[in-house]
Amino acid sequence: MYEFIAFYIFAISTVVLFGITVMSKNVLYAMTSLAGGMVMISGFFFLLGADFLGVVQLIVYVGAVMALYAFAMMFFDATKDIKEKHQNPTLTIVLGALMALVFVFIFSAPIIGENIEALYPVVEGVGNAQAVGMVLFTKYLVPFELAAVMLLVAMIAGIILAGKKMDHSLTTHDDAVDEVLHHRFESESDAIHDAEKIADRAEREGAGK
Amino acid sequence: MEATMLPEVTAAGIIIKAIIVLAVIAGLAAFGTYVERKILAYMQRRLGPMHVGPHGLLQLAADGIKLFTKEDIIPQHANKVIFSIAPVIMAATAFIALGAVPVFPDFTIPFIDVYVPSIASDINVGILFVLGMMAAGLYAPLLAGMSQANKWGIIGAARTAVQFLSYEVVTGLSLLAPIMLVGSLSLVDFNNYHADQGVWMVVYQPVAFILFLIAGYAETNRTPFDLLEHEAEIVSGYVTEYSGLRWGLFFIGEYANMITIGILASVVFLGGYNDLWIFPGWFMIIVKIAFMFFLMLWVRASWPHIRPDQLMWLCWKVLMPLAMVNILITGFVMMII
Numbered sequence A: 001m002y003e004f005i006a007f008y009i010f011a012i013s014t015v016v017l018f019g020i021t022v023m024s025k026n027v028l029y030a031m032t033s034l035a036g037g038m039v040m041i042s043g044f045f046f047l048l049g050a051d052f053l054g055v056v057q058l059i060v061y062v063g064a065v066m067a068l069y070a071f072a073m074m075f076f077d078a079t080k081d082i083k084e085k086h087q088n089p090t091l092t093i094v095l096g097a098l099m100a101l102v103f104v105f106i107f108s109a110p111i112i113g114e115n116i117e118a119l120y121p122v123v124e125g126v127g128n129a130q131a132v133g134m135v136l137f138t139k140y141l142v143p144f145e146l147a148a149v150m151l152l153v154a155m156i157a158g159i160i161l162a163g164k165k166m167d168h169s170l171t172t173h174d175d176a177v178d179e180v181l182h183h184r185f186e187s188e189s190d191a192i193h194d195a196e197k198i199a200d201r202a203e204r205e206g207a208g209k
Numbered sequence B: 001m002e003a004t005m006l007p008e009v010t011a012a013g014i015i016i017k018a019i020i021v022l023a024v025i026a027g028l029a030a031f032g033t034y035v036e037r038k039i040l041a042y043m044q045r046r047l048g049p050m051h052v053g054p055h056g057l058l059q060l061a062a063d064g065i066k067l068f069t070k071e072d073i074i075p076q077h078a079n080k081v082i083f084s085i086a087p088v089i090m091a092a093t094a095f096i097a098l099g100a101v102p103v104f105p106d107f108t109i110p111f112i113d114v115y116v117p118s119i120a121s122d123i124n125v126g127i128l129f130v131l132g133m134m135a136a137g138l139y140a141p142l143l144a145g146m147s148q149a150n151k152w153g154i155i156g157a158a159r160t161a162v163q164f165l166s167y168e169v170v171t172g173l174s175l176l177a178p179i180m181l182v183g184s185l186s187l188v189d190f191n192n193y194h195a196d197q198g199v200w201m202v203v204y205q206p207v208a209f210i211l212f213l214i215a216g217y218a219e220t221n222r223t224p225f226d227l228l229e230h231e232a233e234i235v236s237g238y239v240t241e242y243s244g245l246r247w248g249l250f251f252i253g254e255y256a257n258m259i260t261i262g263i264l265a266s267v268v269f270l271g272g273y274n275d276l277w278i279f280p281g282w283f284m285i286i287v288k289i290a291f292m293f294f295l296m297l298w299v300r301a302s303w304p305h306i307r308p309d310q311l312m313w314l315c316w317k318v319l320m321p322l323a324m325v326n327i328l329i330t331g332f333v334m335m336i337i
Helices: A002-023 A027-047 A051-073 A089-112 A128-137 A141-165 A174-208 B011-043 B059-069 B080-098 B126-136 B139-147 B151-182 B187-197 B206-219 B244-269 B281-302 B308-336
Strands: B107-109 B114-116
Touching: A002 A027, A027 A051, A027 B080, A027 B139, A051 A128, A051 B126, A128 A141, B011 B059, B011 B080, B011 B114, B011 B244, B011 B281, B059 B244, B080 B126, B080 B139, B080 B244, B126 B151, B126 B187, B126 B244, B139 B151, B139 B244, B151 B187, B151 B206, B151 B244, B151 B308, B187 B244, B206 B244, B206 B281, B206 B308, B244 B281
Parallel strands: none
Antiparallel strands: B107 B114
């Protein structure tokens, strides 16, 4: 009973939130609804008793991915709408609807055929995290290690791309400080010079009258 | 074994629990401001609030009246919906996080016979859930800063992202070593581990404790790391444009998060709610949480702010390698013993 109500609340809010993500022209709305949708999806995992996966969904998507998203969004003016370029809206709608339909068929086919079978049924008395660990380190060991290697490659690439000036501090470097100080003094003396000029001119004008 | 002895947890019990947590923690958050101002004042040889009531005790009533009656302003060019949602996210995530930690001792209400549990929702990945929820709480400063059409707000939001990316790794890694020792993510198991071992986790994992405290202070925006609303640099950061009750929600959320970090540190590292000598468990946990709260104020009075680049340097170049080494050593020791 409670689960039914909870499921429909989560389902409706997920669809609505992701709908806003796709439709909205405002960066802030799209971002917020995407984050909210991710939280709602973690609700499904909790409903199914997969607490660990639910929490992982929460931490990974809400945390890491959205923080990176936020970085990208810093470059837009978040309070203004974005002008989107629609080149062929009809084609987009038709293709999008077709894709959605295909996905519905893919996921509903085994349910209709009643062909779903748990290859690795839940072991009684084993926690969520342990169950995930068992499957990861037996059946899916190779994909797991491959994923680890891929992440390592990405990390090394990131370090090489960004690491050239890693030990070069922008704030404590002497040259940078000198430059800033020098620049300020220069502009200050300029300002004083300007003020003197203005005062001179005002004096002259006053004398002229 | 223990589950059979406890009475059944009903929906009514959980609702009552949620209301109690909401009321007491929100009240404590208000009282916390008074305690913070008083303790800071004594540490800095001032008097603190003195005028309203004896020793300024009624100051929080005055502050409350001020907060409730202040005009609620939404800036002209702000994104109104997001601007209004942001403070709610802060308070909501803080209290949802409190749903998975043991807050008060369990008891049965006498006449209607409703059992009120110690943990509102005893999920078996409690520790991760709390961290995830507190991480989600950082959306509040982020969205608040971005929606208010104010430069200080944008800087505050950018710093939120920077801070989040810095400490999040350290929090997870520092807690990993204790999790390996206990072999569970449930806070109840952590508590039982202390009861079995008779020694607090902090004895085995002093490095992890300190790392967790540092990351926790960054998570709750406490002073050495309160880059988000650094008064001296960026006016008030993400709360620059907020007033009245919306600002109050941010405040309540921040204090609730401080209490949550206090509870986490007590349960994971400091022996939880086990009895100690002649003191009962519920008394001990309150003492520990109070001490953790006091420690945060003490740190605030002792250290100045740090810059964002210093925070990143600290987290990525010092704390993260330390946490990794700690995990490695813990793993090897566990394998040998």
